[in-house]
Amino acid sequence: MDGIDDYFEYALDLPADQREQLLAGLRATDPTMAAQLERWLRELVSNPDFACHGTSLAATVDEPASVRFAVLRVGDLAAAVKWYTEVFRCRVVSQQADRAVVAFANFEVQLVLGELEPPGLCVRAADVARLGGTERRADGSRALRLVDPWGNPFEVTS
Numbered sequence: 001m002d003g004i005d006d007y008f009e010y011a012l013d014l015p016a017d018q019r020e021q022l023l024a025g026l027r028a029t030d031p032t033m034a035a036q037l038e039r040w041l042r043e044l045v046s047n048p049d050f051a052c053h054g055t056s057l058a059a060t061v062d063e064p065a066s067v068r069f070a071v072l073r074v075g076d077l078a079a080a081v082k083w084y085t086e087v088f089r090c091r092v093v094s095q096q097a098d099r100a101v102v103a104f105a106n107f108e109v110q111l112v113l114g115e116l117e118p119p120g121l122c123v124r125a126a127d128v129a130r131l132g133g134t135e136r137r138a139d140g141s142r143a144l145r146l147v148d149p150w151g152n153p154f155e156v157t158s
Helices: 004-012 016-029 031-044 077-088
Strands: 066-074 091-095 099-103 108-113 120-124 142-147 153-157
Touching (some): 004 016, 004 031, 016 031, 066 077, 077 099, 077 108
Parallel strands (some): 066 108
Antiparallel strands (some): 066 120, 091 099, 099 108
16 A cells, blocks of 8 residues: 555455554554554544545435436347337437446436346435445445345445
């Protein structure tokens, strides 16, 4: 790792016991960096998921979540794309052999062949961390999968 920012980002994703192991190793090799990292973790992070929020969490917590996209299974991709674009005047965003994305005015629908992935909704919620353990994505966002009491799958992202 190149510097304190790298260590900090890495430490945020570690469980507490592994974070302590990281700090112990750093204390042995670079006590100054270890002290700075401990201070950052203690003083700068009251919510370990803060890095996934593009805006202040306090300003957005009371706002309702928004639907990012829905996943629908289809048996014939070409026919499904034709139907959605004709009936709803959707715009085709992308299309591959097993998946197509069509855009409505306020969200997208992913049309997937057969059992490629389960149908469901992807919801954006600023306070995703309050819903449970999240995983960090490559783009810095946080995500988790939920199933409502009726068995409907959701992906919730920050």
